[in-house]
Amino acid sequence: MKRKITISIIISILTLLFAVALGSVYVSPMDILRIIGSKLFHSPLPETVSDTNISIIWNLRLPRSLVAFVIGGMISVSGVIMQSVLKNPLASSYTLGVSSGASLGAGFVILFGFSLPLMGGFSLPVMGFVFGLGTMLLGISFAGRLDKGFENNTIILTGMVISLFVNAIVTLMSAVKREQMQRLIYWQMGSFSAQDWKNLFILLPIAAVGILLVFHYHRELDMLTFGEEQAKTMGVNTKLVKWILLIAAAALTGSAISFVGVIGFVDLVAPHVVRKIFGSSHRYVIPMSALLGGVFMVICDLVSRTVITNQEIPVGAVTALIGAPFFAYIFFSKRERG
Amino acid sequence: MKKIIASILFTVLLITCVGCGSSNTGTPEADTKPEETQEAESNTADDAVNEETDSKENTAAADITTDRQGNEITLPEQIERVMVAGPSNAEILVGLGYGDKIVAADVYSGNVEGLDGDLPMFDMTAPDVEKILQVEPDVIFVTGMVQSAGEDVYKPFKDAGVCVIYIPSSNSIAGIKEDIRYIAGVMGDAAKSDEIIQEMDQEIDAIRAIGETITDKKKVYFEIAAAPNMYSFGDGVFLNEMIEIIGAENILKNENEWITVAEEAVVAGNPDVILTSVNYIDNPVDEIKGRAGWDVITAVKDDAVYYIDTDASNNPSQNIVKALKEMAENIYPDKY
Amino acid sequence: MLKLTNVTTGYGKLDIVKNISFQVNNNDNLCIIGPNGCGKTTLLKSIANVLPFQGTIEIDGTSVTSMKHSEISKKIAIMSQTSSLYFPYSVYDTVMMGRYLHMQGDLFKTPSRADKEVVMKCIEAVDLKDVKDKEITKLSGGQLQRVYLARTLAQEPEIILLDEPTNHLDLKFQIELIEYLREWSKEDSHSVIGVLHDINLAMRLSENLMVMKDGKAVARGKAGDIVTGTLLQKVYDIDVAGYFRGALKRWENGFS
Numbered sequence: 001m002k003r004k005i006t007i008s009i010i011i012s013i014l015t016l017l018f019a020v021a022l023g024s025v026y027v028s029p030m031d032i033l034r035i036i037g038s039k040l041f042h043s044p045l046p047e048t049v050s051d052t053n054i055s056i057i058w059n060l061r062l063p064r065s066l067v068a069f070v071i072g073g074m075i076s077v078s079g080v081i082m083q084s085v086l087k088n089p090l091a092s093s094y095t096l097g098v099s100s101g102a103s104l105g106a107g108f109v110i111l112f113g114f115s116l117p118l119m120g121g122f123s124l125p126v127m128g129f130v131f132g133l134g135t136m137l138l139g140i141s142f143a144g145r146l147d148k149g150f151e152n153n154t155i156i157l158t159g160m161v162i163s164l165f166v167n168a169i170v171t172l173m174s175a176v177k178r179e180q181m182q183r184l185i186y187w188q189m190g191s192f193s194a195q196d197w198k199n200l201f202i203l204l205p206i207a208a209v210g211i212l213l214v215f216h217y218h219r220e221l222d223m224l225t226f227g228e229e230q231a232k233t234m235g236v237n238t239k240l241v242k243w244i245l246l247i248a249a250a251a252l253t254g255s256a257i258s259f260v261g262v263i264g265f266v267d268l269v270a271p272h273v274v275r276k277i278f279g280s281s282h283r284y285v286i287p288m289s290a291l292l293g294g295v296f297m298v299i300c301d302l303v304s305r306t307v308i309t310n311q312e313i314p315v316g317a318v319t320a321l322i323g324a325p326f327f328a329y330i331f332f333s334k335r336e337r338g
Numbered sequence: 339m340k341k342i343i344a345s346i347l348f349t350v351l352l353i354t355c356v357g358c359g360s361s362n363t364g365t366p367e368a369d370t371k372p373e374e375t376q377e378a379e380s381n382t383a384d385d386a387v388n389e390e391t392d393s394k395e396n397t398a399a400a401d402i403t404t405d406r407q408g409n410e411i412t413l414p415e416q417i418e419r420v421m422v423a424g425p426s427n428a429e430i431l432v433g434l435g436y437g438d439k440i441v442a443a444d445v446y447s448g449n450v451e452g453l454d455g456d457l458p459m460f461d462m463t464a465p466d467v468e469k470i471l472q473v474e475p476d477v478i479f480v481t482g483m484v485q486s487a488g489e490d491v492y493k494p495f496k497d498a499g500v501c502v503i504y505i506p507s508s509n510s511i512a513g514i515k516e517d518i519r520y521i522a523g524v525m526g527d528a529a530k531s532d533e534i535i536q537e538m539d540q541e542i543d544a545i546r547a548i549g550e551t552i553t554d555k556k557k558v559y560f561e562i563a564a565a566p567n568m569y570s571f572g573d574g575v576f577l578n579e580m581i582e583i584i585g586a587e588n589i590l591k592n593e594n595e596w597i598t599v600a601e602e603a604v605v606a607g608n609p610d611v612i613l614t615s616v617n618y619i620d621n622p623v624d625e626i627k628g629r630a631g632w633d634v635i636t637a638v639k640d641d642a643v644y645y646i647d648t649d650a651s652n653n654p655s656q657n658i659v660k661a662l663k664e665m666a667e668n669i670y671p672d673k674y
Numbered sequence: 675m676l677k678l679t680n681v682t683t684g685y686g687k688l689d690i691v692k693n694i695s696f697q698v699n700n701n702d703n704l705c706i707i708g709p710n711g712c713g714k715t716t717l718l719k720s721i722a723n724v725l726p727f728q729g730t731i732e733i734d735g736t737s738v739t740s741m742k743h744s745e746i747s748k749k750i751a752i753m754s755q756t757s758s759l760y761f762p763y764s765v766y767d768t769v770m771m772g773r774y775l776h777m778q779g780d781l782f783k784t785p786s787r788a789d790k791e792v793v794m795k796c797i798e799a800v801d802l803k804d805v806k807d808k809e810i811t812k813l814s815g816g817q818l819q820r821v822y823l824a825r826t827l828a829q830e831p832e833i834i835l836l837d838e839p840t841n842h843l844d845l846k847f848q849i850e851l852i853e854y855l856r857e858w859s860k861e862d863s864h865s866v867i868g869v870l871h872d873i874n875l876a877m878r879l880s881e882n883l884m885v886m887k888d889g890k891a892v893a894r895g896k897a898g899d900i901v902t903g904t905l906l907q908k909v910y911d912i913d914v915a916g917y918f919r920g921a922l923k924r925w926e927n928g929f930s
Contacts, residue, residue, distance in 0.1 A: 025606040051634040056602050059631025113618070178461060179446065180618060186567040193601055194566040196630030219783050223771050225761045230754060233722050234829065235747035235775035280761035310593060310603035312567070 004278060008291050012069075015295045019065035019302045020057060024310050027053045036062070059196065067195040067203060068301040069294035071260055074207045074252040076274075076293025077214055079267030080285055081249040084221045085242055086152045089272065093136060093253040094264050096159030100166040101135025102128040102257040103188055107170050110184045111177040124187075128258035135166050136250040140243070150239050152228075155246075189314035190261035192301045199259055210252045211290055217241060218282035225280070265319040266293055266300075269327045276330055296323070402523055406516075407482060407504040414501055417476045417525055423462035423492075424481030425450055427505060429655035430521050431479070434530050442473045449649055467494045475500055479521065482506030507654050509595070511542070511576050514654045534656050541659045542583060545666050548673055549585030556669055558586045559609035559637070561599070562652065564616045564625055570599045576654060577661075584666045585673075586611070605631060611669045612637040615661075617648040644668040675699050676721070676750075676833055676865065681729035683720040684889075690716045692889040693729075698833070700863035703856070703880030705897075707873055709910055713889040714869040718835045721867070722752040733833075748775050751831035753822055753839050762809035765802055765821050769793050772828030796824040799854065816843045823851065827858075834858075836868035840875065848872075852879050873901070885909055 020036075021029055031049050035057045038045040045054075082091045093099075105127035108114040116123040139159035147154040174181040214221075220241045223231040228238050253267065270293040271285065278284040297315075300322060304315040405411050421442040422428040428443055432452035440453060444462035447453065458473060460466055462480070470478075480492055482504055492502045503524065508514045515535050522531035558581050563569035571577055572593025581588045589607030590599060612635070616622040623643045632638050646668070650661035666674040677697045684690040691713040698704045706714050720727040723738060723746045731738045733749050751772075763771075770785060770793050777783045785793075797806050800820040805813065810821055819839060826834060834855065840848045852868075852875055859866045870876040876883065877897045885893040885900065887909045893900045907913060 024600045024602040052605055052608055055631045055634040056605050060601050060605060063630070175464075178463065183563070183567075183618070191566045193568070194629060198630070219771070219774060219777070222763065222767070223774060226771075229719070229724050232724050232743075233747060233750075233752045233754070234771060234825075235744050237743055275761075280763050281767055305600050305602070310590065310600055311597045312600045313598070 001278070001284070005284075005288070008288060008295075012291050012295050015298050016065055016069060019068070019298045020061050022302060022306055023056065023061055024305065025053075025056055027057055032057055063197045063200050064192050064195045065298050065301065067200050067260070068192050068297045070200065070203050070207050071192075071256045071263070072266060072270075072294035072297025073290035074203075074210060074256045075263065075267045075297070076270035076289040077211050077286060078249040078252040078256075079269075079293075080271040080274075080282070080289050081214060081221070081245045082267070083271050084225055084282065085245050085249075086156055087225065088152065088156060090268070091156055092264070092267050093249045094262065094267065095163060096156070096250075097135035097139045097163040097166065098132040098250050098253045099188075099257060099262045099264065100163045100170065102132030102254060102262065103170045103184070104135070104166050104173075105129070105131030105258075106187055106261075107173045107184055110187060111173050111180045125258035129254045132254035132257055133247075133250050135162060136254075137247065138162055140246055150242060186314070187261045188316075190263035190316040191312070192260055192304075192315060193312060195260065203255065203259060206255045207252070207290075210248055210255075211286065213248050214245065215282075215286050217245060218286055221245070221282040221286075222280070261316070263297070263316045263319055265316075265323045266296060269323045270296060273327060273330045402520075405503040405505065406520055407506050409504060411501055411503055413524060414476045419473070419475045420525075421470060421473065421475035421478040422447055423460070423465070423478060424505070425649065426481060426507065426517075426653040426655040427479040427521070428453060429649075429653055429657050430518050431525075433534050433656050434518070434522050434525065436525055439525075441475060442470055463491065465491060465495075467498075470495070471498055471500070477501045477503055477524065480504050509575050509654075511579050511658070514576060514656075514658065517654065518656060538656050538659055542662065545662060545674070546583045548666075548670075549583050552585030552670065552673070555585060555587045556610040557589050557607065557636075558611050558613060558669060559589050559604055559607060560613040560615070560646075560665075561626075562615050564614070564619060564622055565629060568599050568601070568604070569596065571596050576658065577651060580658065580662050580665060581669075583662070584669055586669050601629075601631070605635060608635055609637050610640070610642060612643045613646050613665060613668065614643070615646050615648045615651045617645075642668075675734050675863070676867070677730075677732045678721070679730040679732075681717070681720060681727050681731060683716055683725055683727035683729075685716075685725075690889050691720070691727075694886075694889075694891055696884055696891070696894060698865050698867060698882070700832075700865060701860055702882060703859050703866040703868065704882045704884060705876035705880050706867065706869045706884045706886060707871070707876050708886035712886040714886060715837050717886075718752055718837050718867070718869060722750050722835055723747070724752075744775055744778075747829075747831075749832045750835060751826045751829040751833070752835040752837060753826040754837045755839070760810065762811040764807050764809055765797065765813070765824075766793065766806045768810055768821050769797055769824045769828050772796070772825035775829065792830065793824075793828050796827040799827060800824045816847055819843055820847070820851075832863055833865045833867065836866060836870070838869055838871060840870065840872065848875060849878070855879065877901075 021027075021032055031053060034043070034045055034049060035054050037043040039058055078093050082093055082096070083089055106124060109124045109127050114123070114127070116126060136159065139162040140155060142162065143155040143158040144150050146158065170184075174184060220231070220236050223234055223236050224238065224241070232238050256263070270289050274285050274289045274292055278288050297319070300315050300318040303322065304313050304318045307313065402413055403410055418439055419441045420431065420436065420439045422431060422440055423444045425444070425447040428440065428447040428450040431437060431440060432450060437452040438454075440457065442458050442460060443450075443453060445459050446462070448459060458469065460470060478492065478495055478500060480502060496502050505517055505521070508517055515538065518534055519528055519531045522528045559570065560577060560581065561568050561570045570590055572588065572590045572595060574595045578588050578591060582591075589609050590597070590603065612626055614622045614626060619625060623645055626632065626643050627638050627641075637643055644664075646661055646664050650657045650664070663674070675698065679695050681694045682689050682692050694717060696704065706717070708714055716725065719725040721731060723743055733741070733746070738746055770789070773785060773789045773793060774783075777785060777789060794803075794806075797803055800823050802817065802820055802824065805817065810818055813821065820843075823839065836855070840851065843851060855866050855868070856879060858864055866879065868876065868879050870879070881896045881898065883893075883895065883897040883900060884891050885905065892909060893905055903913075903916070
C-alpha cells in the first residue's frame with residue numbers, strides 16, 4: 001500500500017511538471033526551472049528569458065495547472081461521498097442538482113446580465129455556487145420530508161427530479177435569450193482558461209476544509225457501505241452524518257463549478273478507479289481520489305489546450321473522451337485478475 | 339468474389355463523391371423546383387416585355403434561379419413585402435433603399451437603423467410560421483447560420499409558397515460585395531448596388547493606399563468573445579482581410595477561420611494592439627487589461643486596447659467599412 | 675437489564691409489533707421464536723433504536739428516549755443477517771468497525787492499542803485468525819456470519835440482539851455460536867436476546883422463551899413450561915409436535 005501511495009505522489013508531481021512544460025508555445029525546460037526558481041527563491045534570471053515566457057509559465061500555465069489539480073481533487077472526493085453514501089455508482093452531485101442549479105445561477109448572470117451588488121466580476125461564481133448548493137439542498141430536504149427514514153433511493157429520486165426541473169427552467173431561459181445562449185453553453189462545458197493565482201488561493205482553503213472534513217468521517221463512510229441500519233446499530237448517527245457529507249459534496253462541486261463551469265465525469269470515474277487500486281477503505285480512498293482525480297484533471301486540461309495548436313477545446317469533452325476508455329480498461333482488467 | 343467486392347466499393351465511392359458534391363450546396367430542394375422555375379421564367383419574361391420602366395438589369399432578376407447557397411429558387415414577380423432573418427441582410431436592404439419594404443425582421447436586426455420601429459420581430463432560428471405568414475412576405479432573406487441545426491426551419495415557408503433565399507455569411511470582402519449585388523438583383527435592380535459598392539470600394543481603397551505604405555506592420559489581436567473562452571479568427575475571415583488592408587498583421591493569421599484561442603498563443607504572439615467587439619459585458623477593454631499574465635503584452639503595456647463597434651464588425655454588410663475605419667484609427671492613430 | 679413495557683412498533687401506519695412487554699435481567703437470556711412475519715426482527719430493531727416505537731424501553735432503569743443514540747449503541751448491539759451488497763473490506767477492518775463508538779475523541783479516529791487488542795481477541799474467538807486480512811467478499815456465508823459476530827463482540831455491548839444469525843452456518847458452527855454466547859452472557863452484566871428459527875437451538879441458549887404470533891406475545895416463560903404441542907400448533911399452524919414425535923420415533927428406531 002505504501003508503495004502505491006508513493007507512486008501516486010510521484011505521478012502527481014510529474015504530471016504537474018509536464019503540464020507546466022507543455023503548451024501552445026515552446027519554452028525550454030531550463031527556462032521553466034529558471035523562471036520558477038526566480039519567483040520562488042529570487043534566484044537571478046538571465047536577460048534571455050523574455051517577459052512573455054515568464055508570464056506564460058508563471059501567470060498562465062502554473063496557476064492554471066494547479067487550479068486544475070485542486071478542482072480535480074475536489075470533484076473526485078465529492079464523487080466518493082456521493083457513491084458511498086448513496087450506495088449508487090451513478091449518483092453524483094451533478095445529477096442531483098448542483099450542475100443544473102449552478103447553470104441556473106450562471107444563467108441569470110450570463111443571459112440576463114444580472115450582477116450582484118458589490119460583487120462585480122465575482123457575480124458569476126457566487127451565483128453559480130449559491131444556486132448549485134441551494135438546488136441540491138432543496139432536493140435533499142425534500143427527500144428528508146417525504147421519507148422520514150431518509151432512504152437513499154428517495155434522495156436520489158427527488159434529487160434527479162429537481163435537477164431535471166431546474167434544467168428545464170434553464171432551457172427556457174436560454175430560449176428566451178438566444179443571443180447569449182452560446183456563452184452559457186460554453187460556460188457549461190467548463191474551462192480552465194483564465195484561471196489565475198487569485199482563484200487558486202480562494203479554492204485551496206475550500207478544498208482543504210472540504211476534504212479534511214470528509215476525511216474526518218472516513219470511518220462512518222466505511223460503515224455506511226454496510227447499510228444504514230447496520231451503521232446505525234454500530235452507533236453511527238446516520239442521518240446527521242449523511243446530511244453533513246452530502247452538503248460537503250455539494251459544497252465541493254458547487255465551488256468547483258462556480259469557478260470553472262461544469263466538468264463532469266471525473267466524479268463518477270475517479271472513485272471507482274481508486275477503489276480498484278487501493279481497496280475500499282475510505283482512509284485511503286479519500287486522499288487518493290483527491291490526488292489521482294487532480295492528476296486526471298491536469299492531464300485533461302493539458303490535452304484540451306495542446307491537442308490543436310493555439311486553440312482550446314472544452315475540457316468537459318476531454319474528460320469524457322479520455323475518461324471513458326481508461327475507466328473501462330481499469331474496470332475490466334482488474335475484474336479478470338481479481 | 340473479388341470482383342463483386344470491387345464493384346460494390348466502386349459504387350460506394352461514386353455515391354460518396356456525388357454526395358460530397360451536392361452537400362456543398364446545402365439542402366437539396368431540387369424536387370419541386372424545376373417545374374416552377376420554368377413557370378417563373380415564362381412569367382417574368384412576359385413582365386419584362388410588358389413593363390417599360392424596367393431597365394436591362396431587371397431581366398437579371400428573372401435570371402436569378404438560385405440563392406447564394408446554390409439552392410434553386412423561384413422569385414415572385416413583384417417583391418413588395420420582405421422579411422429579413424439576419425441583421426446583415428437587413429443592413430444591406432436598408433442600404434439599397436428598400437428599408438420600407440421590410441415587413442418583418444429577426445430579433446437581432448433590432449439595432450439596424452432604417453427599420454420601422456414597430457416591426458414584428460421573430461426568433462430566426464425558430465420562426466413563428468403562422469405569425470410570419472400573416473404578415474404575407476413575398477421573400478424571406480435568411481442568413482446561413484440558421485441551418486446549423488441541421489433541419490430546415492424555413493421549409494414550412496417554402497411549402498406555403500414563400501420564396502426563401504439563403505445568403506450564407508461571406509467570409510471575404512469580395513463575397514460581401516457579391517451578396518449586396520445579388521440582393522439588389524433579387525429586389526429587381528442590380529444596378530442599385532453599384533452606388534453602395536462604389537462607396538465601399540472608395541473607402542477601402544483609400545485605406546488600402548495608406549496601408550500599403552506601412553512597412554513596420556503592427557501585430558493585432560482581435561477577439562469577438564471574452565474570457566474564459568476567447569474567440570478569434572485567422573485566415574479566411576473578412577475581418578482578417580480588413581486587418582491586412584489597414585497594413586497590420588493578425589497574430590493568428592496562420593490559423594483557419596474561427597477558433598477558440600488559447601491564452602498562451604495571444605501572450606506569445608505579443609500583439610501591439612488588441613481590439614475587441616465584445617459588448618455583452620460592461621467594460622470589455624478593462625476586462626482584457628485586467629487578465630492575469632496579460633500585463634506583459636505590448637498592447638496592454640501601451641494601453642492600446644480598443645473596442646470596435648460590434649454590429650459593424652460582425653455583420654457581413656456594407657457597414658464593415660465603419661468597422662474598418664475604426665480599426666484603422668485605433669491601430670495607426672497617426673496615419674488614419 | 676432490559677425492560678420493555680407495552681411496546682408497539684411498525685412501519686408507517688402499520689403496526690407490526692403490538693404491546694410487547696418483557697424483562698431480561700443481567701446474565702439472563704431470552705429467546706424469541708415464532709413464524710415469519712410475526713414481528714421478531716421489527717421488535718429487535720426497536721430495541722436497538724433503529725426503529726421508532728410506542729411504549730417504554732428501559733435499559734438499567736433509564737428510558738431509551740432520554741439516552742443519546744450513541745449511548746444506546748454502547749449498550750446494545752445487534753447482529754443482523756448479512757446484507758447482499760457489501761464492499762471488499764478485510765476481515766480485520768470490518769471487525770474494527772465495531773470499535774467505532776469506543777474510538778471517539780481522536781480527530782481521525784485512529785484505533786488505540788486497546789482497540790486493536792479487542793479486535794484480535796474477537797477475531798480469534800470466532801476462529802477467523804487465519805483469514806483476518808482476507809476480503810470479506812471472498813468468504814463463505816458462514817465465515818461472513820462469523821465476521822459479523824466478531825464485529826458485534828468488538829462493540830463490547832452489554833446486550834447482544836441476535837437476528838436469526840444461524841441461517842448460513844452449518845450445524846457445527848450453529849452450536850458453537852450458541853455455546854459461545856451462552857458463556858459470554860455469564861460474564862459481567864451481559865445478556866443475549868436471540869431470535870431463532872430452531873427451537874432446539876433456542877432452548878440451548880436460554881430457558882426463557884417468548885413465543886410471538888402476529889406481533890403479539892402468545893406465551894412467555896420457561897421453555898419447559900410453555901412449549902407444548904398445542905401451543906406450537908396454534909403458533910405455527912401445523913402439527914409441529916407431530917412432526918417431532920415422528921422424528922423422535924425414527925430416532926429411537928435408529929433411523930431405519
